[in-house]
Amino acid sequence: MQFLLELVGILTNYVRKTFDRSTKVLDFHHPHQLLEGMEGFNLELSDQPESLEQILVDCRDTLKYGVRTGHPRFFNQLSTGLDIIGLAGEWLTSTANTNMFTYEIAPVFVLMEQLTLKKMREMIGWPSGEGDGIFSPGGAISNMYSVMIARYKYFPEVKTKGMSAAPRLVLFTSEHSHYSIKKAGAALGFGSENVVLLSTDERGRVIPADLEAKILDVKQKGYHPLFVNATAGSTVYGAFDPINEIADICEKYDMWLHVDGAWGGGLLMSRKHRHKFSGVERANSVTWNPHKMMGVPLQCSAILVREKGILAGCNSMCAGYLFQPDKQYDVSYDTGDKAIQCGRHVDIFKFWLMWKAKGTIGFEQHIDKCLDLSQYLYDKIRNRQGYEMVFQGVPQHTNVCFWYIPPSLRGLEHNSEEYREKLHKVAPKIKAMMMESGTTMVGYQPQGQKVNFFRMVVSNPAALQSDIDFLIDEIERLGHDL
Amino acid sequence: MQFLLELVGILTNYVRKTFDRSTKVLDFHHPHQLLEGMEGFNLELSDQPESLEQILVDCRDTLKYGVRTGHPRFFNQLSTGLDIIGLAGEWLTSTANTNMFTYEIAPVFVLMEQLTLKKMREMIGWPSGEGDGIFSPGGAISNMYSVMIARYKYFPEVKTKGMSAAPRLVLFTSEHSHYSIKKAGAALGFGSENVVLLSTDERGRVIPADLEAKILDVKQKGYHPLFVNATAGSTVYGAFDPINEIADICEKYDMWLHVDGAWGGGLLMSRKHRHKFSGVERANSVTWNPHKMMGVPLQCSAILVREKGILAGCNSMCAGYLFQPDKQYDVSYDTGDKAIQCGRHVDIFKFWLMWKAKGTIGFEQHIDKCLDLSQYLYDKIRNRQGYEMVFQGVPQHTNVCFWYIPPSLRGLEHNSEEYREKLHKVAPKIKAMMMESGTTMVGYQPQGQKVNFFRMVVSNPAALQSDIDFLIDEIERLGHDL
Numbered sequence: 001m002q003f004l005l006e007l008v009g010i011l012t013n014y015v016r017k018t019f020d021r022s023t024k025v026l027d028f029h030h031p032h033q034l035l036e037g038m039e040g041f042n043l044e045l046s047d048q049p050e051s052l053e054q055i056l057v058d059c060r061d062t063l064k065y066g067v068r069t070g071h072p073r074f075f076n077q078l079s080t081g082l083d084i085i086g087l088a089g090e091w092l093t094s095t096a097n098t099n100m101f102t103y104e105i106a107p108v109f110v111l112m113e114q115l116t117l118k119k120m121r122e123m124i125g126w127p128s129g130e131g132d133g134i135f136s137p138g139g140a141i142s143n144m145y146s147v148m149i150a151r152y153k154y155f156p157e158v159k160t161k162g163m164s165a166a167p168r169l170v171l172f173t174s175e176h177s178h179y180s181i182k183k184a185g186a187a188l189g190f191g192s193e194n195v196v197l198l199s200t201d202e203r204g205r206v207i208p209a210d211l212e213a214k215i216l217d218v219k220q221k222g223y224h225p226l227f228v229n230a231t232a233g234s235t236v237y238g239a240f241d242p243i244n245e246i247a248d249i250c251e252k253y254d255m256w257l258h259v260d261g262a263w264g265g266g267l268l269m270s271r272k273h274r275h276k277f278s279g280v281e282r283a284n285s286v287t288w289n290p291h292k293m294m295g296v297p298l299q300c301s302a303i304l305v306r307e308k309g310i311l312a313g314c315n316s317m318c319a320g321y322l323f324q325p326d327k328q329y330d331v332s333y334d335t336g337d338k339a340i341q342c343g344r345h346v347d348i349f350k351f352w353l354m355w356k357a358k359g360t361i362g363f364e365q366h367i368d369k370c371l372d373l374s375q376y377l378y379d380k381i382r383n384r385q386g387y388e389m390v391f392q393g394v395p396q397h398t399n400v401c402f403w404y405i406p407p408s409l410r411g412l413e414h415n416s417e418e419y420r421e422k423l424h425k426v427a428p429k430i431k432a433m434m435m436e437s438g439t440t441m442v443g444y445q446p447q448g449q450k451v452n453f454f455r456m457v458v459s460n461p462a463a464l465q466s467d468i469d470f471l472i473d474e475i476e477r478l479g480h481d482l
Numbered sequence: 483m484q485f486l487l488e489l490v491g492i493l494t495n496y497v498r499k500t501f502d503r504s505t506k507v508l509d510f511h512h513p514h515q516l517l518e519g520m521e522g523f524n525l526e527l528s529d530q531p532e533s534l535e536q537i538l539v540d541c542r543d544t545l546k547y548g549v550r551t552g553h554p555r556f557f558n559q560l561s562t563g564l565d566i567i568g569l570a571g572e573w574l575t576s577t578a579n580t581n582m583f584t585y586e587i588a589p590v591f592v593l594m595e596q597l598t599l600k601k602m603r604e605m606i607g608w609p610s611g612e613g614d615g616i617f618s619p620g621g622a623i624s625n626m627y628s629v630m631i632a633r634y635k636y637f638p639e640v641k642t643k644g645m646s647a648a649p650r651l652v653l654f655t656s657e658h659s660h661y662s663i664k665k666a667g668a669a670l671g672f673g674s675e676n677v678v679l680l681s682t683d684e685r686g687r688v689i690p691a692d693l694e695a696k697i698l699d700v701k702q703k704g705y706h707p708l709f710v711n712a713t714a715g716s717t718v719y720g721a722f723d724p725i726n727e728i729a730d731i732c733e734k735y736d737m738w739l740h741v742d743g744a745w746g747g748g749l750l751m752s753r754k755h756r757h758k759f760s761g762v763e764r765a766n767s768v769t770w771n772p773h774k775m776m777g778v779p780l781q782c783s784a785i786l787v788r789e790k791g792i793l794a795g796c797n798s799m800c801a802g803y804l805f806q807p808d809k810q811y812d813v814s815y816d817t818g819d820k821a822i823q824c825g826r827h828v829d830i831f832k833f834w835l836m837w838k839a840k841g842t843i844g845f846e847q848h849i850d851k852c853l854d855l856s857q858y859l860y861d862k863i864r865n866r867q868g869y870e871m872v873f874q875g876v877p878q879h880t881n882v883c884f885w886y887i888p889p890s891l892r893g894l895e896h897n898s899e900e901y902r903e904k905l906h907k908v909a910p911k912i913k914a915m916m917m918e919s920g921t922t923m924v925g926y927q928p929q930g931q932k933v934n935f936f937r938m939v940v941s942n943p944a945a946l947q948s949d950i951d952f953l954i955d956e957i958e959r960l961g962h963d964l
Contacts, residue, residue, distance in 0.1 A: 007574070011574060034593055047841050055838060095493045096545065099561065105559065162650070178801075186642070193642045299619075324927060324934075330514075333513045340626070345620075356540060357534070
């Protein structure tokens with residue numbers, strides 16, 4: 001117990017410093033440096049035990065050489081920030097150390113999951129919040145669920161007979177969508193070639209006419225168009241596909257409509273921004289990751305399904321040792337057989353607790369504030385010297401995509417190969433310097449024909465306008481002489 | 483911060499009471515009772531925030547109506563116990579709140595995972611601990627990985643072209659094996675009918691001759707035998723399939739051999755018991771869940787693979803926004819593209835920390851002690867009046883399977899339908915009474931033609947001989963008058 005309290009001292013100290021802007025975001029070292037053992041921090045495991053004192057030192061070192069994802073200037077991923085209530089929820093969850101598969105050993109958590117999923121379905125707009133759902137270990141697995149249940153809905157015999165019982169099935173998703181749809185296609189036996197990528201407009205939104213043309217093409221080849229994924233908040237551009245128009249096409253061709261709102265889902269909680277989800281109530285399934293835009297600690301992802309019972313139909317195998325029918329309580333609360341997992345971590349409690357503590361309006365305020373901040377960034381850089389926006393127009397989500405053009409490049413012809421080659425190297429160089437100086441972190445990537453650009457996202461509740469100002473200054477400071 | 487410290491007070495108090503045998507294991511309530519709101523414990527979410535004071539009350543209530551899985555008399559699942567170092571590891575993990583996909587944001591954890599997986603591969607016996615692996619969200623997903631990579635090894639074109647690019651593929655696993663193999667077969671597009679169940683001896687171990695006969699049968703039908711799962715520690719009987727004999731057959735027919743050591747894996751750390759894994763070094767892949775027998779908090783499961791690079795080959799999709807090739811560090815440390823997940827929870831730290839604190843010998847002592855305790859139980863009941871063993875012989879793992887026969891049934895003809903029907907109801911009744919009195923918890927289930935019996939397992943480091951004695955007394959107290 002004394003040990004645990006000493007650890008808590010280390011952790012609360014870490015949290016305090018994380019919120020202090022004078023603390024570095026990270027203290028970068030290369031893999032070989034850490035493997036060689038920094039100042040006695042030895043990662044190797046051995047036969048003999050270490051003292052509790054040494055264990056505390058190990059804990060301190062682990063934090064020291066890590067990355068402060070809760071730091072107000074950490075903008076590197078979609079999941080940032082450190083919510084204290086969410087953290088408390090995780091600490092309680094790990095103390096309770098139980099498993100979601102049965103009501104028997106997780107009565108409270110099972111009910112919390114059920115009630116929370118219902119609230120989420122209400123926000124999607126399904127009548128009375130009816131339907132189904134489950135928390136999964138992340139958005140990729142949630143998206144995988146959507147493909148599985150779509151297949152089960154139209155070709156239930158695949159569960160027993162395999163893919164040979166169905167015609168060649170085709171999935172459709174935007175070229176800007178998350179790679180997990182393609183991964184699911186490969187894993188589940190469709191084949192990645194049967195995941196057709198849809199063209200987008202310059203803002204990264206699916207062009208409905210392209211979807212319809214590609215469906216017709218697939219049908220003409222004699223294949224079966226099964227599933228469309230509409231992305232609500234794409235990873236790089238933050239684009240929202242036009243759900244209503246896609247839903248019309250799905251209805252016309254009798255296809256499953258999934259909405260991947262892993263990143264955008266939080267906007268459903270904002271009266272100001274939820275219109276971007278217009279039509280989501282027509283979806284058959286929705287992925288929504290509270291661990292992204294809503295600041296819930298990792299992992300917390302939900303797959304929500306309009307049709308009740310289909311998750312169990314798709315996945316149940318009725319294991320006798322877990323799901324005994326002759327228990328003394330209502331065994332419909334044993335939800336584990338719906339999952340592709342057996343044991344399942346309790347991801348619900350931290351989210352439930354944050355919802356209690358903030359209320360729906362607290363999440364709304366957080367979302368609105370993050371979108372305001374990204375609009376602030378957009379307004380600040382769109383006409384600023386040395387910046388070029390990757391696409392025009394106010395961001396739909398908090399993603400702001402831009403190039404920083406160092407003075408040495410500004411005179412070059414923008415369409416020349418030399419310019420492109422040089423510009424491609426700017427973001428990685430600035431990023432490397434950021435990490436080495438430890439001041440801030442922001443993501444970059446190429447996209448299609450576009451060379452490396454920065455993708456700024458805001459999901460951290462601790463971020464302020466001054467942090468956005470800092471980021472701009474820092475990019476200019478580090479990039480000016482490139 | 484004050485709030486966090488108050489929560490820690492609640493949690494440490496909970497932990498203290500959990501280890502106190504006078505505390506109940508659970509305070510059972512039916513779903514409708516909890517939903518109606520016990521003494522003001524309101525599970526519903528609302529628009530408005532609650533006070534921090536109320537949040538602390540909610541935390542207390544959540545624990546109060548839950549199940550103490552760390553209690554020395556909780557024997558209900560394969561995962562039991564509450565290791566304080568492991569708990570500390572989880573608290574630190576949630577404070578660091580990062581993601582395993584890149585070295586960039588999880589440098590220390592990525593290296594810990596790599597070193598720990600290598601140690602585990604060394605224990606399996608692969609030369610120099612070479613190979614591959616990843617931590618996944620549980621044994622079912624780890625087993626799913628094994629099926630995916632087996633398919634990729636023999637039919638890599640399935641990744642792009644789908645199952646139609648391969649002949650009809652068949653998986654083999656024991657009728658006693660975990661249901662996740664069948665789930666994987668259904669999910670990945672093989673179809674559950676193409677998961678052939680193997681017959682076992684009376685101890686629940688696969689009969690190699692049956693495997694070979696079934697392979698020949700499948701080949702004769704023109705299908706392709708792809709994969710055999712050998713279980714090392716079956717869920718109900720704790721049986722270890724004969725790996726060497728199965729490996730011989732896999733070699734003969736050029737098939738993938740997976741060993742599901744989700745439950746048994748810990749025994750690899752015991753010099754006394756690791757012989758039960760004899761031949762495991764011949765496996766192509768191994769599932770091993772430290773969150774079961776080794777007492778690591780949930781979730782902590784590894785899939786280990788002999789061939790290096792095959793996980794990435796099978797799963798990579800090279801997402802540009804995460805796995806940029808032009809980073810400043812050695813990007814071979816960005817391991818996220820090996821996974822079917824994108825975001826991935828940090829499951830390694832608590833395990834690494836426990837290994838540091840206990841050393842390999844600490845795990846060995848824990849394993850040996852648990853197996854001794856189950857032998858103690860076995861010796862105590864095998865000839866005791868009112869007990870009948872489900873199978874004869876010393877348990878291979880900590881699973882002890884038995885019927886308790888109340889006095890009213892002892893005079894009945896054991897082969898009669900009346901006896902079977904009555905006996906089938908005994909374990910559920912005793913279990914219900916256990917839960918209502920909150921004194922202890924142990925699992926039960928039917929298996930094949932065998933009516934409901936108790937499955938006792940020991941993985942809790944806090945359990946003592948006196949707790950085994952207590953369990954026996956409690957079963958007799960509650961069951962005597964049935």
